[in-house]
Amino acid sequence: MIGSYAYADSAYANGDSIMGFINLDMIGFDPLNQNKYNLNTNNASVILASSYANFSSIYQIPVIPNEYLSETNASDNLPFWEKGYKGLFIIESKFNTYYHTISETAGKLNFDFMTNNTKAAIVTLASWCTDRLISIRHTPQSSSTDTSARTLAFQIKSSVALGTGSSRPRLNYKTNAGNYKVLYPEYASRETLIFKIPGQTGGTKVYYYFALQDSVGTRCVTYPPGGYGINPPGIIPPQSLCYYEIYTTTNRCSSTLPRIIKDKSMTFDSINISQPGYVTKATVNLSIYHQNDGDLILQLLKEGCPTVILSSLNGEGGMNYFYTTFDDSAGTPITQASPPFTGVFRPQGQLGSFINAPIAGSWVLRVTDTRTNNQGTLSNWCINLLVKTSVGANVNENPVEFRLSQNYPNPFNSVTRISYSIPKNSNVNLKIYDMLGREVRTLASGYQSAGDYIVMFNSGDLSSGVYFYRLTAGDYSDVKRMVIIK
Numbered sequence: 001m002i003g004s005y006a007y008a009d010s011a012y013a014n015g016d017s018i019m020g021f022i023n024l025d026m027i028g029f030d031p032l033n034q035n036k037y038n039l040n041t042n043n044a045s046v047i048l049a050s051s052y053a054n055f056s057s058i059y060q061i062p063v064i065p066n067e068y069l070s071e072t073n074a075s076d077n078l079p080f081w082e083k084g085y086k087g088l089f090i091i092e093s094k095f096n097t098y099y100h101t102i103s104e105t106a107g108k109l110n111f112d113f114m115t116n117n118t119k120a121a122i123v124t125l126a127s128w129c130t131d132r133l134i135s136i137r138h139t140p141q142s143s144s145t146d147t148s149a150r151t152l153a154f155q156i157k158s159s160v161a162l163g164t165g166s167s168r169p170r171l172n173y174k175t176n177a178g179n180y181k182v183l184y185p186e187y188a189s190r191e192t193l194i195f196k197i198p199g200q201t202g203g204t205k206v207y208y209y210f211a212l213q214d215s216v217g218t219r220c221v222t223y224p225p226g227g228y229g230i231n232p233p234g235i236i237p238p239q240s241l242c243y244y245e246i247y248t249t250t251n252r253c254s255s256t257l258p259r260i261i262k263d264k265s266m267t268f269d270s271i272n273i274s275q276p277g278y279v280t281k282a283t284v285n286l287s288i289y290h291q292n293d294g295d296l297i298l299q300l301l302k303e304g305c306p307t308v309i310l311s312s313l314n315g316e317g318g319m320n321y322f323y324t325t326f327d328d329s330a331g332t333p334i335t336q337a338s339p340p341f342t343g344v345f346r347p348q349g350q351l352g353s354f355i356n357a358p359i360a361g362s363w364v365l366r367v368t369d370t371r372t373n374n375q376g377t378l379s380n381w382c383i384n385l386l387v388k389t390s391v392g393a394n395v396n397e398n399p400v401e402f403r404l405s406q407n408y409p410n411p412f413n414s415v416t417r418i419s420y421s422i423p424k425n426s427n428v429n430l431k432i433y434d435m436l437g438r439e440v441r442t443l444a445s446g447y448q449s450a451g452d453y454i455v456m457f458n459s460g461d462l463s464s465g466v467y468f469y470r471l472t473a474g475d476y477s478d479v480k481r482m483v484i485i486k
Contacts, residue, residue, distance in 0.1 A: 001074075001075070001076050001078065001079060001458070003076075004023075004076035004077075004078075004079045004080070005079040007079070008079035008080045008082070008083050008085065009079070009083070011083070011085075012083040012084075012085075018080070018085045018086075018087075019086070019128055019129075020045070020048045020085075020086045020087050020088070020128055021077070021080055021085065021086075021087035021088070022052075022087065022088050022090060022121045022124065022125065023075055023076045023077040023087065023088065023089045023090065024090050024117060024118070024121055025075045025076065025089065025090065025091045026091050026092050026095075026096055026099070027090060027091065027092055027113070027114055027117040027118075028092070028096075028108075028109040028110060028111070028113065028114040029092045029094060029095070029096040029108060029109065029110065029113075030092060030094060030110040030113040031094060031110070032094060033110070033113075034064070034093070034094070035062050035063050035064055035113060035116065036063075036064045036065075036066060036093040036094070037063055037064070037065060037066070037090055037091065037092055037093055037117060038065075038066050038068060038090070038091050038092070038093045038454060039052060039053065039065040039066065039067045039068070039088060039089075039090060040068045040069075040070060040073040040077070040088065040089035040090070040091070040454075041067070041068070041069060041088055041089070042069070042070065042071045042081050043069065043071065044081075044084070044086050045081075045086040045087055045088060046069065046137050047135045047137060047155075047157050048086055048087065048088055048128070048135075049065075049067060049088055050135045050136055050137050050223075051124065051127065051128070051133060051135040052065070052088055052120065052124045053065045053067070053225055054135065054136070054221060054223075054225045055120070055123050055124045055127050056120040056123070056124075056225070059119075059123050061116050061119050061120045061123065062116055063113070063116045063117055063120055066093055066452075068451070068452070068453055068454060069448065069451075070444060070448070070453060070455065071444070071445075071446065072442070072443050072444050072445075072455060073089055073453075073454065073455055073456060074443075074455065074456045074457065074458055075089050075091065075456055076089075077089040090117065090121070091456075092113075095408065095417055096108070099409065100413065100414075100415075133157070133158070133159050134156070134157070134158045134159075134160065134212070134214070134219070134221045135156075135157045135158075135221075136154055136155070136156060136210065136212075136221060136223040137154070137155040137157075138152070138153065138154045138155070138210065138223050138242075139153075140242045140244070141206075141242065141244040142244060142450060143244045143245040143246070143247055143280070143388065144244075144246070144247060145202070145246065145247045145248070145249060145386070146246070147199050147200060147201060147202060147246055148199045149196050149197060149198050149199045150196070150197045150199075150206075150244070151194060151195070151196050152171065152194070152195045152196070152197065152208070152210075153192055153193070153194055154169075154192070154193045154195075154210050154223065155191055155192050156169075156191055156192070156193065156212070157191065158214075160214045160215070161214065161215040162212055162213070162214060162215060163212065163213045163214065163215055163217070163230075163231075163233060164215065166231070166232055167213055167215075167217065167230070167231050167232055167233060168184065168185075168212075169184075169185065169193055169210070169211065169212035169233070170182050170183065170184055170210070170211055170212075170232060170233065170234065171183040171184075171195040171197075171208060171209075171210050171211075172208060172209055172210075172211065172234060172237065173197055173206060173207065173208035174206075174207050174208075175200060175204050175205065175206055175207075176204060176205055180237070182232075183195045183196070183197070195210075200246050201246065202246050202247065202248040203245075203246060203248055203389055204245070204246045205243055205244075205245045205246075205389065205390075206243060206244055206245075206246075207241045207242070207243040208241065208242050208243070209222055209223065209224060209227055209234065209237050209238055209241050209242060210222060210223045210234075211223075211227055211232075211233040211234020212233050212234075213230045213231070213232075213233035213234075217230045217231055218230075220233045220234055221233075222234050222237075222238050223242075224238045224240050224241065224242060225238060226238030226239050226240065245388050245389065247280055247386050247387060247388055248277070248386075248387045249384065249385065249386055249387065250273070250275055250277075250359065250384070250385050250387055251382060251383075251384045251385075252271045252273055252363075252382060252383055252385075253271070253380065253381070253382035254269050254270075254271050254365075254380065254381050254382070256269060256270075257269065257378060257379060257380055257381070258377050258378060258379050258380075259377070259378045260375065260376075260377060261288070261290060261296075261367055261369050261375060261376040261377060261378055262369060262375055263369055263371065263372040263373065263374065263375055264369060264370065264371065264372055265368075265369055266366055266367070266368050266369075267366070267367040267368075267369070267378060268364055268365070268366055268367075269364070269365050269378060269381065270362045270363065270364050270365075271362070271363045271365075271381075271382075271383055272361070272362050272363075273359050273360055273361065273362075273363065273385075274360055275359055275360060275387070276358075276359075276360060276389075277358070277359050277360075277387035277388060277389060278356055278357065278358055278359065278387065278388050278389075278390065278391050279354045279355055279356065279357045279358075279359055279385055279386070279387070280355065280385075280386040280387060280388045281328075281351075281352075281355070281385070281386040281401065282351045282354045282355075282383060282384070282385055282386075283325060283326060283327045283328075283351065283383070283384045284300060284310060284325070284326045284347075284351070284365075284381065284382070284383055284384075285323065285324065285325040285326070285381070285382050285384070286298075286321060286324055286365070286378070286379075286380065286381035286382070287320075287321060287322055287323055287324070287379040287380050287381075288320065288321040288324075288367065288376060288377070288378055288379065289319075289320050289376050289377045289379055290319065290320060290321075290369075290374060290375075290376030290377075291319055291374040291375075291376065292315075292316070292317060292318070292319070292371070292374045293314060293315030293316070293318050293319065293320065293321065293339045293341070294313055294314065294315055294316030294317060294318070295313070295369050295370050295371045295374050296311070296313070296367060296368065296369060296370070296376075297309070297311070297312045297313060297366075297367070297368040297370065298310040298311045298312070298321075298365070298366075298367055298368075299349075299365070299366045299368070300351070300363065300364070300365060300366075300383075301363075301364040301365075301366060302354065302357065302361060302362070302363050302364065303361055303362065304357065304361075305353060305354055305357050306349075306353045307349075308347065308349035308350065308351055308353055308354070309347065309348045309349040310326045310334070310347045310348065310349065311326075311334045311341075311347065311348060312348055313370070314334055314335055314337070314341075315337075315338065315339040315341065318338060318339025318340070319339055319340060320339055320340035320341075321339075321340065321341045322340035322341065322342045323342050323343075324340075324341040324342065324343070324345065325343070325344040325345070326344075326345060326346070326347040326351065327344050327345070327346065327347075327351070328346060328347070328350060328351045328352050328401040328402070328403075329346075329401050329402050329423065329476065330344045330345050330346040330475075331346070331475035331476055331477060332344075332345050332346065333345065333346045333348070334346065334347060334348060335348060352401050352403070356391045359385050359387055363383050365378070365381050401421070401423055402420075402421065402422055402423060402471075402473055402474075402476040402478075403420060403421040403478075404418075404420045404469075404471040404478040404480060405418070405419040405420065405480075406480055407457070407469065407480070407482050410482050410483060411482075411483035411484065411485045412459070412482070412483075412484065412485070413459075413484075413485060413486060414458060414459055414486075415456055415457065415458050415459070416456075416457050416459075416482065417454055417455070417456055417457075418430070418443065418454070418455045418456075418457055418469060419452065419453065419454050419455075420452075420453050420455075420471050420473075421451070421452045421453070422448060422450055422451065422453070422473050422476075423450055424450050424474070425447065425448070425450055426447070426448060426450075426473040426474045426476075427446065427447050427448075427473070427474070428444050428445070428446065428447070428448045428471070428472070428473045429442070429444065429445050429470075429471070429472045429473075430442070430443040430444040430445075430455060430469065430470070430471050431443065431445075431469065431470055432457070432467055432468070432469050433467065433468045433469070433470065434465070434467055434468075435465065435466055435467070440462060440467070441457070441462075443455045443457060443469070448473075457469075459484050459486075462484055463484070463486070464484050464485055464486045465483070465484060466481060466482075466483055467481075467482050467483070467484060468480065468481055468482070469482060
């Protein structure tokens with residue numbers, strides 16, 4: 001980023017005013033023709049990000065943003081952000097697997113995708129320079145088990161007067177396949193409008209979009225973008241809507257226990273569920289009496305899904321799993337716990353593998369005893385499922401578990417990508433450490449909204465060798481290994 005640092009530093013030294021910049025970085029790789037790109041912004045630039053997505057919709061440019069908020073997503077945008085300039089970092093959502101290799105040829109590019117991203121940038125730059133800018137910022141509601149009323153806030157930036165009376169800003173919402181209902185703001189400040197959607201029962205989906213128009217009736221803006229119509233604004237809804245679902249929960253326990261766990265054998269027990277719906281999150285709790293936990297492998301199986309290892313040969317020399325709960329979002333891995341394993345632990349596999357699977361069917365717990373002379377008993381086990389009514393694309397679906405992914409590429413020369421997910425708003429730290437445990441970089445630090453994040457890490461002047469990156473978010477913590485080769 002030598003060139004961008006030189007430009008930003010000189011602009012700052014000269015006292016130059018920059019309204020906003022757009023950094024287009026790797027926008028030609030779209031092998032699945034999804035037309036999706038990652039729109040990265042920092043806190044100071046969120047209004048520019050909103051306008052970028054809105055202008056693309058207004059001018060019917062077929063590109064779809066995945067929005068990310070971070071102060072450290074690193075490309076040529078970073079030198080400008082560090083000097084207080086506002087701007088955006090645009091990058092392909094499907095990372096180019098040929099990046100910085102001899103196979104990264106023109107034949108790998110999707111020229112339509114690249115052209116459309118360029119059009120979106122040009123249209124945005126031109127629109128920023130007019131005096132009719134209207135932008136909307138909103139954090140979509142998350143699906144959960146909460147049946148109470150939902151409060152929605154929309155932040156408005158406008159250089160023109162907005163409609164009043166029957167043409168004032170409005171929220172349109174509907175439940176399931178019902179008809180739209182109109183809500184007007186319960187509270188309005190100079191820049192923020194507050195709406196309240198009534199509480200709903202479990203299993204309900206709520207769809208909504210926000211619309212406003214200027215006072216002279218020449219322009220309508222919606223969130224999500226794409227709606228149109230004036231007097232009243234947003235008569236025609238956008239094609240993509242915000243929505244949230246009121247999840248239900250089901251907790252099922254085995255009725256065929258206890259079962260004897262015999263030496264050097266497999267013990268199976270099933271819980272059969274006929275309820276409709278799909279898995280959003282799964283947790284397992286159980287109790288096993290055994291003289292040496294280090295003999296046992298515990299696995300959860302369901303037809304059509306990968307087998308998940310809950311615990312494998314942990315607790316050598318110790319006795320019993322006593323009221324043990326396996327939960328992907330737990331802070332302590334089962335591999336770092338001690339018998340009798342009382343409490344909540346992160347399994348060795350990922351229960352997230354069952355996400356979007358139908359809950360109906362047979363859920364099987366398999367207990368494998370790998371040695372002789374230590375028989376035991378499976379005393380009880382239950383599965384708890386967070387359930388949604390359908391599987392589909394949701395423009396504001398948040399991840400359901402904390403997750404830190406392996407960086408790609410790895411090993412790498414100069415730049416690698418680190419992805420992570422946080423299912424709820426959290427204080428987040430993502431840091432790089434050397435082999436001696438010394439902190440060498442901070443990639444993310446501070447409060448972040450629930451969502452999926454991608455950070456581009458530039459190794460800079462770090463020497464070749466093994467490094468570790470650690471994500472902490474609330475009670476969650478995970479560490480992964482990376483290798484720099486120069």
